[in-house]
Amino acid sequence: MASIENDLGLGLLRQPKTVLFGAGQRRQLPYLVKPLGSHVLICTDSRMATTAEYAEIAASLTENGIAVSVYSDVEPDLPRSNVVDIQRRFGSEQVDVVIGLGGGSCLDMAKVAGLMLSLGGDIRDYFGENLVPRPGLPVITIPTTGGTGAEVTCIAVVFDDEKHMKVGVASAYLEAVAAIIDPELTLSCPPGLTAATGADALSHLIESFTDRAKNPSADDIDQHLYVGKNVLTDVYCRTGIELLGRSLEAVVADPSDLQARADTMFAAYCAGMAINTAGTAAAHAIQSPIGNLTHSPHGIGVGALLPYVMRFNLPARVAVFAEIGRLLGVADAAQPELDQAHAAIERVEQILSILGVPGDLKELGLEPKDFEFVAQQAMLATRLTSNNPRVLTENSIVALLERGYANDRSWWVIE
Known part of the structure; x- marks a missing residue:
């Protein structure tokens, strides 16, 4: 099986010529x-x-x-x-x-x-x-x-x-x-939109950081935008995850907190920089057909899916999830790595809950009769599914949807 680690030590970013950040x-x-x-x-x-x-x-x-x-x-x-x-x-x-x-x-x-x-x-x-x-x-x-x-x-x-x-x-x-x-422009952002976009940014960062590293050839880099997680996207993911670990709760508690708004906006920028070459993965692939069926907001949909996708991907990304736990301040390097990884997923769930993201897919309006259709449509999004660290199949997506519909957080892997 081909390696999903960055054996080349590749770093690649695509970005605007000028980025100005800051209030005013x-x-x-x-x-x-x-x-x-x-x-x-x-x-x-x-x-x-x-x-x-x-x-x-x-x-x-x-x-x-x-x-x-x-x-x-x-x-x-x-x-x-x-x-x-x-x-x-x-x-x-x-x-x-x-x-x-x-x-x-x-x-x-x-x-x-x-x-x-x-x-x-x-x-x-x-x-x-x-x-x-x-x-x-x-x-x-x-x-x-x-x-x-x-x-x-x-x-x-x-x-x-x-x-x-x-x-x-x-x-x-x-x-x-x-x-x-300019973070001042987000001060008037409605609470519901703040929550949806915050969940989207968190999903971007988690998916980019845990993505497949594809070890692309020169031709691959020339012909494709999404060439896998790499050492430069990881820098942005680490910064963004650490910022959102504290800023999202602060924005919900006080929408007028300009520093929290700035931290959230900087994290979202970091996420954009990461997904520009790493791409998103399973949560975004699965959300798209769910959103078309239920007309639920994109950010809320990917946020609701994220904990279940993280559990599915855990076997392929224990070390990365453990690092996320440390970045979020809920894990210590002295702990067993798997415990750190579990703590990361549970902290992500907590943040999403504070944002008001549903804990189960039923609240999005998804119905069991649509599971197979959603799985089929998600598998067509090869631009996204090819980034996922674990191979996705229609059966594995249906199993994931069943768990998400039942709000079953007791499992840590789909075999």
């Missing part, structure tokens, strides 16, 4: 835009477009001689109809720079808009990996939630509302030229 750093935006052009298109949603923060950002651009257009109709889960709409409305305009302002869907919209306003055609032409032939318009991302990591990833997820499925556009050409990560 949104004020730097005009200086990043000026070298790129004089007309920006801001992609955001209807709520964000009514806020004082949006007005401030738009005014800072116009005051610096930059023309501003806005598309404020981005919907959750980014439907393909939004992409068609933005092409229709702005395809004939001379847009120089696209700015994504908002949650993950707004940032993905900006990345897709930069592509489609430059290349034209149908977004379906680019569904998949490395099908984008060249760079689109330059994109600057400004997240307003602490979770998706979309500000630094080179993938955009689009819901094809005619085919009723989520599909990724994955290409290094989608990478933003700059990301401005």
